[in-house]
Amino acid sequence: MPWEIVRTGLVDSTQRVAREYAETGRGTGMVIVAEAQSDGRGRRGRRWDSAPGGLYLTAVLKPGSRSGLLPLLAGVAVAEAVRDLTGLKAELKWPNDVLIDGKKVAGVLVESGWSGGEVKFVLLGIGVNLTNPIPGDLMEATTLSKEVGEEIDKEELLYGLLRQLGCHLSRLESAPDEVLSSWRRLSSTMGGPVEIAVGPEEVVRGMAVDVDGDGALLVDVGSSIRRVFSGEVG
Numbered sequence: 001m002p003w004e005i006v007r008t009g010l011v012d013s014t015q016r017v018a019r020e021y022a023e024t025g026r027g028t029g030m031v032i033v034a035e036a037q038s039d040g041r042g043r044r045g046r047r048w049d050s051a052p053g054g055l056y057l058t059a060v061l062k063p064g065s066r067s068g069l070l071p072l073l074a075g076v077a078v079a080e081a082v083r084d085l086t087g088l089k090a091e092l093k094w095p096n097d098v099l100i101d102g103k104k105v106a107g108v109l110v111e112s113g114w115s116g117g118e119v120k121f122v123l124l125g126i127g128v129n130l131t132n133p134i135p136g137d138l139m140e141a142t143t144l145s146k147e148v149g150e151e152i153d154k155e156e157l158l159y160g161l162l163r164q165l166g167c168h169l170s171r172l173e174s175a176p177d178e179v180l181s182s183w184r185r186l187s188s189t190m191g192g193p194v195e196i197a198v199g200p201e202e203v204v205r206g207m208a209v210d211v212d213g214d215g216a217l218l219v220d221v222g223s224s225i226r227r228v229f230s231g232e233v234g
Contacts, residue, residue: 003059003162004030012039015111015125018058022113022121027060033158040127041109048107053132054143055154059165063112063119066172068215071096072183073172074108074124077164079186082106082128085160086148091188094208094217094233098128099188103142105129126161130154180211189233194219198231 011017014032021027034057037050050056061070075096082090082098082105091099098106109125129143130152144152171178184190189208196204196219206221216227 008034010036014058022060030060033057048127051132055128058125061122066176070110073168073179076182078106081160081164092186094189100147195234196231
């Protein structure tokens with residue numbers, strides 16, 4: 001994948017900047033990398049704290065028939081890049097949180113750009129905690145530098161991550177099962193009990209048994225297998 005890296009200082013959101021490029025029709029392969037974000041966003045409308053010191057980027061991608069697997073693919077790419085660079089045992093919590101010893105160190109946000117009823121582009125946002133301060137109320141989060149005990153080279157992680165993304169994207173359409181196999185291998189969710197908040201008043205409880213070709217988590221709820229496409233795993 002030929003990446004074109006565009007570096008910025010403080011922006012409100014790399015997703016917004018990337019969308020502006022993508023809407024011109026010339027943004028495919030562009031990667032917006034910001035020093036910090038004033039309005040960084042995570043999944044389900046949550047704020048992603050984006051103080052200086054972290055890696056914050058959005059890549060503009062072409063849509064494809066397997067775009068539903070992009071959140072899983074991106075999680076795999078981040079986890080493998082972290083493992084390669086630090087030796088830490090990075091794991092994945094469905095659908096795309098990257099964990100170190102159960103603490104979140106990175107997350108993924110995938111959004112689509114529509115026009116005339118068709119998806120014209122996909123925005124893949126990634127945030128990784130490196131040396132950035134973590135708000136005191138986020139007890140479940142950590143940084144790579146804290147876990148390693150020394151400062152992590154942001155540039156080395158960026159290029160390692162883009163190499164992993166390019167490798168997995170090249171297989172997404174032709175060999176999606178390889179992407180799913182990689183996710184299963186790195187998953188901390190598979191084979192264990194889960195509670196997934198899928199709505200304000202609905203929680204799915206059971207055993208996580210697999211992920212399917214659409215990226216849905218398959219949960220054995222006792223009487224049947226429930227396909228869960230989105231939600232928050234407790």
